Amino acid sequence: MELTSEEVSKRLDQKGYLDLEIPEGLDLVSAIKQLKKEKKAVLLAHYYQEAEIQELADYLGDSLYLAQAAEKVAADMIVFAGVHFMAETAKIINPTKKVILPDLNAGCSLADSCPPHDFKKFIDQYPGAHVVTYINCSAEIKALSSIVCTSSNALRVIDSIPEGETIIFAPDKNLGRYLIKQTGRDMILWDGSCIVHEAFSFERIVTLAKENPTAKFIAHPESESQVLDIAHYIGSTSGLLNFVEKDSAHSFIVATEAGILHEMKKRCPEKTFIPAPVEDETCACSECAFMKLNTLEKLYLCLEHEQPEVKLSESLIEKAKLPITRMLKLG
Numbered sequence: 001m002e003l004t005s006e007e008v009s010k011r012l013d014q015k016g017y018l019d020l021e022i023p024e025g026l027d028l029v030s031a032i033k034q035l036k037k038e039k040k041a042v043l044l045a046h047y048y049q050e051a052e053i054q055e056l057a058d059y060l061g062d063s064l065y066l067a068q069a070a071e072k073v074a075a076d077m078i079v080f081a082g083v084h085f086m087a088e089t090a091k092i093i094n095p096t097k098k099v100i101l102p103d104l105n106a107g108c109s110l111a112d113s114c115p116p117h118d119f120k121k122f123i124d125q126y127p128g129a130h131v132v133t134y135i136n137c138s139a140e141i142k143a144l145s146s147i148v149c150t151s152s153n154a155l156r157v158i159d160s161i162p163e164g165e166t167i168i169f170a171p172d173k174n175l176g177r178y179l180i181k182q183t184g185r186d187m188i189l190w191d192g193s194c195i196v197h198e199a200f201s202f203e204r205i206v207t208l209a210k211e212n213p214t215a216k217f218i219a220h221p222e223s224e225s226q227v228l229d230i231a232h233y234i235g236s237t238s239g240l241l242n243f244v245e246k247d248s249a250h251s252f253i254v255a256t257e258a259g260i261l262h263e264m265k266k267r268c269p270e271k272t273f274i275p276a277p278v279e280d281e282t283c284a285c286s287e288c289a290f291m292k293l294n295t296l297e298k299l300y301l302c303l304e305h306e307q308p309e310v311k312l313s314e315s316l317i318e319k320a321k322l323p324i325t326r327m328l329k330l331g
């Protein structure tokens, strides 16, 4: 049954993604490749996506790399296989492009933990403070910021702020605490966190490390302090990848979203990667449910219909762009 464009939009408004029928027996991988070519669309994907989506990406990387890639896209359309704040960032820094996201419900617990109205009241208590925000936040929060950072360049960003100045860091308190330790700078922290990285179990990691004495333990800085304190290496997703490639160890216990293991195994097929255990033994909590909302089916439909589209007002783009541009200048 062929649907009119109004019917398609109605279904999209209700669900946030397209749930249309896909021709039976369609080879989704070939169809997506074909649609990318036909529509001159560039696919940006994060390491937390399903392996099959990562394999289709024109640019695969961490938040910083994807923001840098989005800035340079010359094609008319960006299809973002990641979460909403990442697609929003692409739209802000390259606003003339059509940015589509397979499922608008692909949010982020960190971004959700920082509502703009409350954040505005919070920062208003500290006039003159530098407001540094982790890229995992909404466009509205970016618009209230002095500078944005990612886990790849957070230290560089903090170091760019003159000594003695007041710094507010939001929304991730775990990354914030880590940065305070690393830089020795005092910072006012917003109380946000990532449900995926807070689910790791310190006790179970210690037990696993004892069972695997030659394995190195590596972690993303969104993890809790107790977990970070025992890590051999702490870094962004690209930092973790570089570390496992260069380090002489043959096995690693990895505390970040499990999607990263695909690229780790690809780059180092002779090494062993063990996902760090979570508190709840019965659930796959190290998977980000938001990231995993993107599927091959939704990616295909999104390219086919060029929807759902990420739309932002011009004034919001203008306000949110400056702190991102400041970050991109620092690299």
Ligand code: 13P
Pocket: 061, 062, 063, 064, 136, 150, 151, 152, 194, 220, 222, 235, 236, 237, 238
């Ligand atoms: P990276 O920038 O390290 O890829 O982190 C993205 C993210 O969402 C971590 O949870």
Ligand code: SF4
Pocket: 083, 107, 108, 109, 110, 111, 136, 194, 195, 196, 197, 222, 257, 288, 289, 290, 291
């Ligand atoms: Fe957000 Fe955490 Fe998912 Fe990253 S892993 S997108 S921080 S909820």
